[in-house]
Amino acid sequence: MRVLLDVLPHPIKRFALLTVPLGLAGCEGGLSALAPAGPVAADIAWLWWAMLAGATLLTLLVVVLLVLAFGPPRAVSDRRWTHGLGLWFSLGILTSVLIAGLWVGERILPRDDGAVEVEAHAYQWGWRFTQPGADGPVETDGVLHIPANRPVDVLVTTEDVIHAFWVPRLAGKIDAIPGRINRLRLQADVPGTLSGTCAEFCGIGHAGMRFEVIVHADEDWPDALAAATGGADE
Numbered sequence: 001m002r003v004l005l006d007v008l009p010h011p012i013k014r015f016a017l018l019t020v021p022l023g024l025a026g027c028e029g030g031l032s033a034l035a036p037a038g039p040v041a042a043d044i045a046w047l048w049w050a051m052l053a054g055a056t057l058l059t060l061l062v063v064v065l066l067v068l069a070f071g072p073p074r075a076v077s078d079r080r081w082t083h084g085l086g087l088w089f090s091l092g093i094l095t096s097v098l099i100a101g102l103w104v105g106e107r108i109l110p111r112d113d114g115a116v117e118v119e120a121h122a123y124q125w126g127w128r129f130t131q132p133g134a135d136g137p138v139e140t141d142g143v144l145h146i147p148a149n150r151p152v153d154v155l156v157t158t159e160d161v162i163h164a165f166w167v168p169r170l171a172g173k174i175d176a177i178p179g180r181i182n183r184l185r186l187q188a189d190v191p192g193t194l195s196g197t198c199a200e201f202c203g204i205g206h207a208g209m210r211f212e213v214i215v216h217a218d219e220d221w222p223d224a225l226a227a228a229t230g231g232a233d234e
């Protein structure tokens with residue numbers, strides 16, 4: 001990094017010093033998919049980095065070609081440029097990213113393996129969750145309670161317009177569609193509180209359509225559900 005800053009012109013150096021820390025700061029925090037808190041999110045974060053690496057290599061190829069185009073003419077065969085770099089290099093990277101995407105997409109699918117099932121019901125503008133308690137379903141507003149270290153399937157639906165359920169540190173996002181139930185697999189490594197949000201613009205109250213996911217130790221989960229009183233008041 002120091003070497004890079006030494007060779008950069010002064011205005012670019014100042015811009016980089018200002019923007020790089022700000023950009024990296026955006027990768028932390030409650031709604032960052034790059035701070036995974038479970039195996040599904042870890043797979044997705046890994047894919048994100050793989051795609052970034054592929055995009056970086058392709059961008060470097062274009063930049064190098066651009067720099068060479070402004071330099072003195074060189075004797076390089078057309079075949080090497082078009083077949084070697086233009087075709088095989090690009091195709092190799094795009095194929096690798098495609099395979100990685102298919103592999104991760106397959107790994108994070110819900111399976112018929114006895115996962116805990118909870119329901120997420122979206123409305124303008126909030127979330128109502130239903131969890132399986134010892135004495136019947138437990139409804140909560142704005143707070144989803146799940147056990148740690150167990151696969152959880154969230155059955156997502158809505159009563160009005162399209163919303164999207166997203167807990168970036170646990171899984172990808174999935175649409176909530178009127179008249180349909182969509183299933184999303186997630187899993188949390190350790191107990192704690194995570195943030196979730198609606199990820200589909202759904203009207204004037206969309207920006208405030210946040211919710212919490214409280215992850216309990218597996219043995220504490222039944223008691224936590226029994227104590228849940230229906231609101232974000234724990």
Ligand SMILES: [Cu+2]
Binds near residue numbers: 163164198199200207
């Ligand atoms: Cu929304």
